[in-house]
Amino acid sequence: MSTYESGTTFVSLFYALIKAAQVYDLGNDVVQHGAQRFVHFLNTLLNLYSHIEIIRYRDYIFFNKQRLRFQIDGYASLQFLHERMKHLKIRNLVFKPGVEKEEIIIFASLFKDEDSFLKEYDRKKFHHVCVEFSTGDEEIPEFLRDSERIKRTYFKALAVTKNLLQNLWTRQPANVSSSRRIVYNLIDSLSHDEFGLLALTTIKNFDEYTYNHSLNVGVFSLALGQRIGLSKKDLAQVGTAGLLHDIGKVSIDKDIIYKDGKLTENEWEAVKLHSQFGVEQILQTRGLDETGLVSMAVCYQHHWNVDGTGYPRRKGTEKPFLFSKIVRICDSYDAMTTARVYQPIPYLPHIALRVLWQLRHICFDPVLVKVFIQLSGLYPLGSCLEMSTGDVALVLRQNPGHFSLPIVKIVLDKNQGPIEGPTIDLSVDKHVYIKKPVYPQKYDINPAEFFMKSPAGDSEVKIA
Numbered sequence: 235m236s237t238y239e240s241g242t243t244f245v246s247l248f249y250a251l252i253k254a255a256q257v258y259d260l261g262n263d264v265v266q267h268g269a270q271r272f273v274h275f276l277n278t279l280l281n282l283y284s285h286i287e288i289i290r291y292r293d294y295i296f297f298n299k300q301r302l303r304f305q306i307d308g309y310a311s312l313q314f315l316h317e318r319m320k321h322l323k324i325r326n327l328v329f330k331p332g333v334e335k336e337e338i339i340i341f342a343s344l345f346k347d348e349d350s351f352l353k354e355y356d357r358k359k360f361h362h363v364c365v366e367f368s369t370g371d372e373e374i375p376e377f378l379r380d381s382e383r384i385k386r387t388y389f390k391a392l393a394v395t396k397n398l399l400q401n402l403w404t405r406q407p408a409n410v411s412s413s414r415r416i417v418y419n420l421i422d423s424l425s426h427d428e429f430g431l432l433a434l435t436t437i438k439n440f441d442e443y444t445y446n447h448s449l450n451v452g453v454f455s456l457a458l459g460q461r462i463g464l465s466k467k468d469l470a471q472v473g474t475a476g477l478l479h480d481i482g483k484v485s486i487d488k489d490i491i492y493k494d495g496k497l498t499e500n501e502w503e504a505v506k507l508h509s510q511f512g513v514e515q516i517l518q519t520r521g522l523d524e525t526g527l528v529s530m531a532v533c534y535q536h537h538w539n540v541d542g543t544g545y546p547r548r549k550g551t552e553k554p555f556l557f558s559k560i561v562r563i564c565d566s567y568d569a570m571t572t573a574r575v576y577q578p579i580p581y582l583p584h585i586a587l588r589v590l591w592q593l594r595h596i597c598f599d600p601v602l603v604k605v606f607i608q609l610s611g612l613y614p615l616g617s618c619l620e621m622s623t624g625d626v627a628l629v630l631r632q633n634p635g636h637f638s639l640p641i642v643k644i645v646l647d648k649n650q651g652p653i654e655g656p657t658i659d660l661s662v663d664k665h666v667y668i669k670k671p672v673y674p675q676k677y678d679i680n681p682a683e684f685f686m687k688s689p690a691g692d693s694e695v696k697i698a
């Protein structure tokens with residue numbers, strides 16, 4: 235079930251319970267059954283989400299950041315909830331794990347009128363349901379501001395990465411601690427909106443490949459680390475290591491790194507030395523701590539394959555450690571999907587995923603590849619798709635639980651004219667399906683530009 239479907243079902247069950255609690259005694263079977271169904275559904279959702287949050291903002295209702303549309307189906311319940319929340323000056327409702335039937339019945343019964351709600355809500359002391367009241371009527375919800383904040387964090391991180399590498403290149407003192415700070419900001423953005431941050435990895439600057447690549451590998455490593463449940467401290471380490479994995483390239487002749495053509499065998503051997511040079515670069519930084527040591531290990535091992543091949547050479551028994559295996563995958567994926575001098579046409583994202591999958595057990599850790607594909611979905615963010623309708627769409631967000639059915643935005647009509655088309659949740663709208671992924675260049679579309687322009691809170695989804 236998509237977030238959208240979960241949201242509409244949640245609202246209609248809550249509406250039924252409130253109505254029942256207004257009409258019948260709280261001990262009546264209708265109320266008891268309504269509460270039972272609601273709690274059962276809520277607990278199912280709480281296996282997927284840490285909590286459920288309903289936000290009212292202007293004329294909208296958001297369910298876990300997903301805007302619900304007023305459709306014929308479910309109109310009454312959504313309209314009722316919106317009107318009640320507005321009337322009671324409720325800004326948001328949060329349902330946490332542990333809600334029981336008795337607690338939710340009392341809570342639902344408060345929705346009668348303003349006086350009883352305000353008085354009783356404070357008096358009853360609910361433990362698993364929280365209400366936040368409006369102070370002003372039009373406060374923009376925090377998460378709608380996230381989109382802009384995430385973009386700022388990404389570009390700040392890009393500037394820090396660029397500055398760090400440029401300083402090292404010109405043998406000036408590099409401020410490594412600023413890269414740590416920025417990694418914590420990225421972790422924060424990721425916890426707010428994983429897809430919002432990942433969307434920005436579609437920014438691939440041909441001329442400044444090294445900087446964008448370093449940052450994108452850092453971002454992917456954080457996202458993959460988060461998916462496997464790393465602690466914040468470990469995330470900071472793997473993120474920093476991802477950011478610094480190619481730092482050794484600053485010790486290599488710039489003419490080779492930026493050579494406009496195929497590398498000779500000798501030049502290629504020189505490039506391979508960046509793994510060792512990375513260790514040296516980090517050793518030279520002041521105040522070497524645990525994160526620095528981890529980054530050194532990742533610099534050294536990030537071209538090691540799980541089958542024992544790769545460079546630098548090693549003893550047969552030596553294996554890359556977890557963070558190196560994470561960076562190995564993220565590094566390869568970003569490199570494959572980016573145009574470079576010797577790869578003018580990059581891999582389409584779904585093909586790059588297929589390569590990762592085919593080379594699991596050989597180059598990449600199979601479990602981590604699986605998690606990476608779950609994270610990216612079958613059609614990663616920014617993928618350009620030809621739809622069954624003839625329209626062309628971009629993948630906007632993944633759909634948890636439906637990894638081949640993302641949320642897409644129609645950007646070209648069937649005559650290939652640019653349009654501000656609808657956003658479609660393909661797990662909901664079964665009339666439209668993906669015909670095939672295509673190169674965005676074929677239609678003169680730049681997914682990165684699209685994500686940069688897309689307005690905050692673009693989460694309105696068309697439903698069949």
Ligand SMILES: [Fe+2]
Nearest residue numbers: 479480536537
């Ligand atoms: Fe590398």
Ligand SMILES: [Fe+2]
Nearest residue numbers: 447479480565
């Ligand atoms: Fe790399």
